[in-house]
Amino acid sequence: MSIRVLVVDDxxxxxxxIRQILETDLDIEVVATARDGEDALKKDQELSPDVITLDINMPVMDGLTCLSLLFDQNPKVQVVMVSSLTQEGAITTFEAMELGAFDYVAKPSGTVSANMHIVGRELIAKVKAAAKRRRRRSVPSSTQHSAGRSAAAMERPARRERSLIVPDHGYRKVVVIGVSTGGPSTLMEILPHLPADLDAAVIVVQHMPPTFTTSFAKRLDDYCQLRFSEAKAGDRLARGQGxxxxxxxxxxxxxxxxxDDVLIRLTSQPANALFIPSVDVTMHSVVEFFGKKTVGVLLTGMGADGADGMVxxxxxxxxxxxEDASTAVVFGMPRxxxxxxxxxxVAPSHQIAREIVKAVNRW
Incomplete structure (x- = not known):
């Protein structure tokens, strides 16, 4: 059965x-296009698509407003945001994901990108992953879906409680988490459950463009008990921080x-890596220093990045x-x-936080 897609862009x-890119895949059928959020709501009601690709900046009704109404109208639909590759675009994209969007694809050169083919493979993969998620998941309550958050994401810990944890820069243990397609929502099912006093530093390697990782790190910091920040050259790894x-x-x-501690270094080498940042590069570097006191975690994503590092x-x-196939949006990297x-x-996403804590406490 074809994946029925509605394409929305002004x-x-x-x-x-976008239509031409998607229709190169025989499993995808673009059932219609819409020029703004209002038009999208009308066509969604008429056609009930499986997946919607949704622009953010549109006249009449913007993408965020449309998104909040879509889930009340069609609770099963999965939405892939198509956003601009800017800092502002990143902030809005993560707001969309908090509302319930499945994932995003960044336009490579502005609001109107003549070179969308550059992200064509990514767009197709994320639409297909979104459709897979739709088929697999039962319909959530309208309140949960409108909020667009897992229970973990909704449990925002108090800043006052976290401030009691004094960073410890001692050379001890580290958790390295690698993730790609479907990663932002999967990480929000895991990281908020890690305790503030976790006896390890945490490194997250998410395949994501440069303008997005700052906003993503802030989002994690807002919702997690651990402190999170975007890594900078010269930062010291600290117990209880990510x-x-x-x-x-x-x-x-x-x-x-x-x-007696470890510093972060940022590098462009190897330049020929398929993904930058690369999970494999980070895992190999970390295990060289931390040895058996390394916990490697590989989550949803296409390809094989991180597989050699896990070995x-x-x-x-x-x-x-x-991550187990039962929850992985794309089972490529874990497989x-x-x-x-x-x-x-091997564990489903909702058990991985507990497995991380158990692993850290082995030593």
Missing amino acids: SAMMRKA VVAPGGHHLVVKKNAMR AIRQAGGVTIA EAIERGGAEI
Whole structure:
């Protein structure tokens, strides 16, 4: 059965480009296009599509307003935001994801991008992943879906409680989490459940463009008990704190010669890596210093990034956790780790926070 898609964008050129990209896949049928949010609501009601690609900046009714009304009208629909590749676009995109959007694709060169084909493969993959999620999940209550948040995301811990945790920069343990397609929503099912006093530093490597990782790190910091920030060169890894690898750079670590701790270094090498940041690059760097006191976690995503890193961590005596197929939006990365022998533990996303805590407490 074809995946029925409604394409929404105020630019006729963009509607045509997105339609052409999607229709190169035989599993996808674009049932209609819409020029603004109001038009999208009307066509959604008439056609009940499986997935909607939704622009943000539109006249008459913008994407965020449309999104909040869509889920009341069609609770089953999955929405992939198509946003501009700017800091403002990133902030609005994550607001959309808090409202319930499944994932996003960033336009490569502004609101009207003549080169949308650059992200064509990503767009197709995310539309298909969204359709898979629609088929798999039962219909949530209208209140839950309108809010668009998992229970974990809604439980925002108090700042006062977190401020009691004093950062400890001692050289101890580290958790490295790699994730790609479907990652933002999956991470929000896991990271808010990690305690503020977790006896390890946490590094998140999410395949994401440079202008988006700052906003994403702030979003994690708002909703998690751990403190999160976008990693900067020279930052020190700290117990009970998390960092997000910045888009456009690989995150590696090095020993601080002046103290018994570890510093973050950002690099563009290897330049030929399929993804920058790369999960494999970070995992290999981290396990070199932390050895068996490394916890590797590989979540939803296309391809094999992180699979070799998981093998290296397991061979060093560390603990490795891969997301199970039952919850992975795209089972590519976890499957590769499992097939290569790099996954000691395989668990659904809602159990992974508990497995991380257990792994950290082994030592």
